[in-house]
Amino acid sequence: MAKIPVQFTLNGSEKAEFIDSGTTLLNALRDKIGDTSPKGGCHQGTCGACSVIIDGELRLSCLTLAETCNGAAITTTSGLAEGGVLHPLQRAFLDTFATQCGFCTPGMIMAAKVLLEHTPNPSRDEVVEALSGNICRCTGYEPIIQAVLAAARANSQNAA
Amino acid sequence: MALALQTFPTVKDANAALKAPGTRYLGGGTLVVRAANEGDVLVFGLVRSTDPALTAITVADRKVRVGASVTMAAIARHPELAILAKAARAVGGPAIRNMATVGGNLFAPAPYGDFAVALLALDAMVGTEDGELPIETFLAKRDGSRSIVTSVGFTLPKADGFRFLKVSRVKPKGVSVLSIAAVLEQAADGTVSSARIALGCMADRPMRAKATEKALEGKKLDQNGIAAALAAATEGIAPVTDPIASAWYRAEVLPVHLGRLLLA
Numbered sequence A: 001m002a003k004i005p006v007q008f009t010l011n012g013s014e015k016a017e018f019i020d021s022g023t024t025l026l027n028a029l030r031d032k033i034g035d036t037s038p039k040g041g042c043h044q045g046t047c048g049a050c051s052v053i054i055d056g057e058l059r060l061s062c063l064t065l066a067e068t069c070n071g072a073a074i075t076t077t078s079g080l081a082e083g084g085v086l087h088p089l090q091r092a093f094l095d096t097f098a099t100q101c102g103f104c105t106p107g108m109i110m111a112a113k114v115l116l117e118h119t120p121n122p123s124r125d126e127v128v129e130a131l132s133g134n135i136c137r138c139t140g141y142e143p144i145i146q147a148v149l150a151a152a153r154a155n156s157q158n159a160a
Numbered sequence B: 001m002a003l004a005l006q007t008f009p010t011v012k013d014a015n016a017a018l019k020a021p022g023t024r025y026l027g028g029g030t031l032v033v034r035a036a037n038e039g040d041v042l043v044f045g046l047v048r049s050t051d052p053a054l055t056a057i058t059v060a061d062r063k064v065r066v067g068a069s070v071t072m073a074a075i076a077r078h079p080e081l082a083i084l085a086k087a088a089r090a091v092g093g094p095a096i097r098n099m100a101t102v103g104g105n106l107f108a109p110a111p112y113g114d115f116a117v118a119l120l121a122l123d124a125m126v127g128t129e130d131g132e133l134p135i136e137t138f139l140a141k142r143d144g145s146r147s148i149v150t151s152v153g154f155t156l157p158k159a160d161g162f163r164f165l166k167v168s169r170v171k172p173k174g175v176s177v178l179s180i181a182a183v184l185e186q187a188a189d190g191t192v193s194s195a196r197i198a199l200g201c202m203a204d205r206p207m208r209a210k211a212t213e214k215a216l217e218g219k220k221l222d223q224n225g226i227a228a229a230l231a232a233a234t235e236g237i238a239p240v241t242d243p244i245a246s247a248w249y250r251a252e253v254l255p256v257h258l259g260r261l262l263l264a
Helices: A025-033 A088-096 A105-118 A122-130 A142-159 B011-017 B031-039 B072-077 B081-091 B116-119 B135-144 B211-214 B224-232 B249-261
Strands: A004-010 A012-017 A051-054 A057-060 A074-075 B004-008 B022-026 B043-047 B057-060 B063-067 B125-128 B131-134 B149-155 B162-168 B175-186 B192-200
Touching: A004 A025, A012 A025, A012 B043, A051 A088, A057 A105, A057 B043, A057 B162, A088 A142, A105 A122, A105 A142, A122 A142, A122 B175, B004 B011, B011 B043, B022 B031, B057 B081, B072 B224, B081 B116, B081 B162, B116 B135, B116 B162, B125 B192, B131 B135, B162 B192, B192 B211, B211 B224, B211 B249, B224 B249
Parallel strands: A004 A074, B004 B043, B022 B043
Antiparallel strands: A004 A012, A051 A057, A051 A074, B057 B063, B063 B149, B125 B131, B125 B149, B162 B175, B175 B192
């Protein structure tokens, strides 16, 4: 089967690739483009490890076909750090020990990023709701919730 | 096997392409891409349409038309569909709600399809290029459906006339043990003049609780008034058994949760 072209912006950089029709965005990102920050967990839309932000909305890259993303702006966790300085969410995950095996962390950070963009000072319940599509099997969630709340506080202090 | 995706600007052209064997319609991807990821070899062609009518929501004089590609997130944030927000938010987590569509939910097998339960209680009409079908008829025939669903239409009930409940073991997001939606109209004296109650997970697809509806008519929504309705709640059900709950458990707890919904 002939390859088809896809073109989108990934973390601010233009990307163009030839892929097989039906390739998931997750596979295109990891295997063709080399961005391995989205993880392939369940491939069923259950675990959230593959979460990315497409045109400002949180989506699951394992259930999104890459060719439907032509012209889209895609953000992954690998694009958050700037000039070697971690994003406040990444910093908070480290500082609050919200990572153990780390497999779920990129998806958690993507979900948290969308939350903080719309709700800069979320309540604990809002954080729980925002992370409700992301499964962690290590930390018991509480450090992750605390990390998101800490990042929100850090953002507020920086903005003040 | 690679999936071949064909994209068409019109539903008509997409419908024509959908006639090919092994072809499924791609909405948000939460059902068909998942099936392909799981190794469903019966899916090897996907068709989608970018017709803007599929993503439109119109509300006029309480008549609602929702395009089949409208997502759960779009329903949940639409100011004029506030009474449906709870049912839309019952579907998946935030990422799934940005992808899962109204049309797709009509095809979601139990224990999924919570929004379709709400649509069934609303007595929605399901639109295709061939015309409209009452949702109850559509759900009964959905396995043989080969015409792309384009819209659902329904009349908005009064704000206090629609009730929705989803029971899951994991909070705030979990797969359904069961879901219940009810459209209740009450006379001035508080008695129920009309009831439409739909159940999720009580069969392989959403079903109406007709014995319960009949038992509620003319009754008040209090402990005594709903007793007969609760006794009839399990009539005609064939709950699913899955890792979330057994059929026995679902049948046992249905009257409990139905009672809570009716007395709320």
